[in-house]
Amino acid sequence: MRKWVLPHLRCPKCYSRLNLDVFEGSFENQIQSGILSCNSTNCQKWYPIVNAIPRLLDESLRKELTNTFIDKNHNKLRSKNLIQPSTQSNSDNLLDLKKHTIKNFGFEWTKFNRFGWDDPVYNKIFERKVFHRKSLLEPNDLEGKFILDAGVETVGIPIGLRNMVGK
Numbered sequence: 001m002r003k004w005v006l007p008h009l010r011c012p013k014c015y016s017r018l019n020l021d022v023f024e025g026s027f028e029n030q031i032q033s034g035i036l037s038c039n040s041t042n043c044q045k046w047y048p049i050v051n052a053i054p055r056l057l058d059e060s061l062r063k064e065l066t067n068t069f070i071d072k073n074h075n076k077l078r079s080k081n082l083i084q085p086s087t088q089s090n091s092d093n094l095l096d097l098k099k100h101t102i103k104n105f106g107f108e109w110t111k112f113n114r115f116g117w118d119d120p121v122y123n124k125i126f127e128r129k130v131f132h133r134k135s136l137l138e139p140n141d142l143e144g145k146f147i148l149d150a151g152v153e154t155v156g157i158p159i160g161l162r163n164m165v166g167k
Contacts, residue, residue, distance in 0.1 A: 001031045001054050008146070009036065012056050016040035018047075021080065023073055033073070037082065046082050061098050 009018050017039045024033035030052040037046040047056050048069040055062055070077060077083045 001034075001049050001052055002029060003031065005054075006036075009054065009056070011038040011040065011043055011045055012047075012058070013045050014038060014040050014043040016043060021076075023049075023076055035077070035080075035082070037080075058098075060095060 003020070006018065006020050010016065011018055018036040019039055020031070020034060020036055022031050022034040024031075031049055032052050034049045035046050036049065036054055036056070038044060045059075047054060048062075048066060049055070050065060050069060055065060059066060070083060074083070
């Protein structure tokens, strides 16, 4: 995660601003590990940053990831009083569907993690062409704008956007 993103993020639970605590130094100007904690005294939720990706999911949807993160960063989390028993109710009717989606999304990232990088046919040049054909955007249409790549991957879109904007 890059620090310039922080003012644009909000707590998914209450929409308050988030505070950043860096646990592991940065690589290429990215925070590799840390937490984003809700600024609201009523909410007090926190979200791990793992491998430079902020995991802004409900705790019930990231239990395994959270447990691994807690094991690795137990002392840091304890010193901030962030480790406590979960009091969240399981009243979410879509909980099973969300868990299924998370499981399958992880499979896709594992199975197709090199798509577009070193494939002889479906590479960055191919993706750029697809982006221009699908988006109908010209490079100056997005100049100076922020683009959020929220994981909804369509061939050509992210690489095409990254070539048109700085952030």
